[in-house]
Amino acid sequence: MLNLLVADGNDRDGRARHTDATGSTSAESYAAILGEIARARGGAACTCTLVSPADADAALPEGTELSAYSGLVMTGSTLKLADGSPAVTRQIDLMRAALAAGLPVFGSCWGMQVAAVATGGEAGPNPKGGEYGFARDLEPTPAGRAHPLLAGRPDRFDAPAVHGDAVLRLPAHATLLASNACSIQAIAIVHGPGVFWGTQYHPETDLDVLGIMLRMSAAEMIADGQCADEAAVAAFADDLTRLHADRAGHPDLLARHRLDAQILQDADRRREIGNFLDLIAMPRQAAA
Known part of the structure; x- marks a missing residue:
């Protein structure tokens, strides 16, 4: 054990x-x-x-x-x-x-x-700013x-x-x-x-929890230029909730956020x- x-x-x-x-x-x-x-x-x-x-x-x-x-x-x-x-x-x-x-x-x-x-x-x-949602193009x-x-x-x-x-x-x-x-x-x-x-x-x-974390970080995301306003943060979070709930669907959301399907697995x-x-x-x- x-x-x-x-x-x-x-x-x-x-x-x-x-x-x-x-x-x-x-x-x-x-x-x-x-x-x-x-x-x-x-x-x-x-x-x-x-x-x-x-x-x-x-x-x-x-x-x-x-x-x-x-x-x-x-x-x-x-x-x-x-x-x-x-x-x-x-x-x-x-x-x-x-x-x-x-x-x-x-x-x-x-x-x-x-x-x-x-x-x-x-x-x-970080002098280069934060990452909210996804760290992109990670390279070993x-x-x-x-x-x-x-x-x-x-x-x-x-x-x-x-x-x-x-x-x-x-x-x-x-x-x-x-x-x-x-x-x-x-x-x-x-x-x-x-x-x-x-x-x-x-x-x-998980992506649904990530959406909640983004809502909690809305002020930082807006200040950092990651999202224009609270409505944009909420829309991003809602998309993540939908992706988590239906992992076989929503190719439109994957494309919108430039995500590969592996992120759902x-x-x-x-x-x-x-x-x-x-x-x-x-x-x-x-x-x-």
């Missing part, structure tokens, strides 16, 4: 907003996705312990050490690393502790930024084409994305695996006995998470 630790990147207010909008916290929805992927990739049972490291009173279950888990997964967040608040630094501390304990770690968006900063890199507001580097994180990905692809910040400088012992014109998009870090794999995009996010969209479970987390659990 996979025994995973899932760290929610949001503080209490962020978790409440996410729950109000989607019906669950980021960690709860990520845990559900991890369970689905584990079952699809060999039928493994998956137990997820949820923790909120932004909170001062966050703690592992009594008597449990980080080394007891087969992996740590860190979600996205509405927090900003540049704030340097305790809610931020506590998450950096958890990332360092997990890597020092030899845990394999996967992070999406915020999770990748935290890993970069925790190991000596830099993250902050030569190292990325050979790396197991991106196994099964084509030479160019799109992926769900919602971010204004990005990794600006890679830490030592990091490998750039994919990028696009906007930002660093996938990295691997070896730090002491720990290994981190992560993406700036959100392989865990769970296995394709979640590929990096599946590779992490298959190639790092499950072998660690089997060896325990």
